[in-house]
Amino acid sequence: MQVLTKRYPKNCLRTVMDQYSATVHNMEQVVMFPSLLRDMQPHAHEHQAQAGAPSLYNYFTMLKAICVDMDQGLQPWEEWQVRMAGYKGNEAVETEEGKEVLGQLNLEAQFHLHLSRLHHILTHLTLKAKEVTRIYQEITGQAM
Amino acid sequence: MQVLTKRYPKNCLRTVMDQYSATVHNMEQVVMFPSLLRDMQPHAHEHQAQAGAPSLYNYFTMLKAICVDMDQGLQPWEEWQVRMAGYKGNEAVETEEGKEVLGQLNLEAQFHLHLSRLHHILTHLTLKAKEVTRIYQEITGQAM
Incomplete structure (x- = not known):
């Protein structure tokens, strides 16, 4: 392996x-x-x-x-929501968020929740880093 | 770049x-x-x-x-909790989990939350995959 x-x-x-x-x-x-x-x-x-x-x-x-x-x-947000809605353990994912309990097949729903959130946050942060770079270039009069 | x-x-x-x-x-x-x-x-x-x-x-x-x-x-779980406790936006992370609102520097707390959860889940799932493999080998009498 x-x-x-x-x-x-x-x-x-x-x-x-x-x-x-x-x-x-x-x-x-x-x-x-x-x-x-x-x-x-x-x-x-x-x-x-x-x-x-x-x-x-x-x-x-x-x-x-x-x-x-x-x-x-990552699946599109809508597809992912439809898929999540199909899980019996869906409710548990939302409410037991703060606990360390990892339920059986509920794991798949938890995995997708955190994967999609992390994906979303990193995409947002990437735009932020580009914005900081661009504004710095504006301030210092550098070619963009 | x-x-x-x-x-x-x-x-x-x-x-x-x-x-x-x-x-x-x-x-x-x-x-x-x-x-x-x-x-x-x-x-x-x-x-x-x-x-x-x-x-x-x-x-x-x-x-x-x-x-x-x-x-x-990833930082050790205890260190991460101490760091999280230092955030003003910590409470918002726990309660606004289901919303798509990404607050300002609160983003860092959200990032760490999802990163550590995903890390934890994947580590757990890796052990599960090893377990399934091992039991299959036991059942079929394969050398381990």
Whole structure:
């Protein structure tokens, strides 16, 4: 498994994203028959499914979907809202924001919430940095 | 200004992060005397400072600090909480979470909130992907 940690410091978001991508790609290579995970649950020494609980197959598809969204890009805001509205855990995402509790498949909704907010804030900050640069050039009479 | 958009799709978070880094580095190269921005405000055709409002100098230092944090890595959770507690806009971050309003220097607090949450979730999901892989190997009797 190739983990791309050379370019960035160990603890930065880019490194964490690269490690996640590499881990999911490794999982996809190993798990050749995902249907074998359908009735299994992610508890050590207790892999039998409990009624209503997400199976390892649910985790497998969620982990893949999150990786694609992270690598391919953000969905338009409206699409994302429609998708969020479809989650049972949607309400919990809004109200339990301040807690560290990471619910089961609710994780996907939380991931998208923070990804889209960070995307939005960074886009806004990029415009701010351009504005500061431009005004400085105006003040100092530099060519723009 | 070199914008690193080759490796990733246009709309993904990595691209937005790379564009932000490049824009801030360009700003730092252009703004050789940041003190000139001390009494200026980011309104077109109205650069004089208003009492209490953040100056362009405040923006300049905030944009630089965010870039360093994004590139260098996440602070430990405790340090981050202490820093957050120091923000006047801290309360607004918690309660206005669902709104799209991006307040002035409050942006820095929002940025750190979403960066650390995303970091935390991705670290957790990476462990989940490893767990799914390991259990699949156990089930299929593959060497681990």
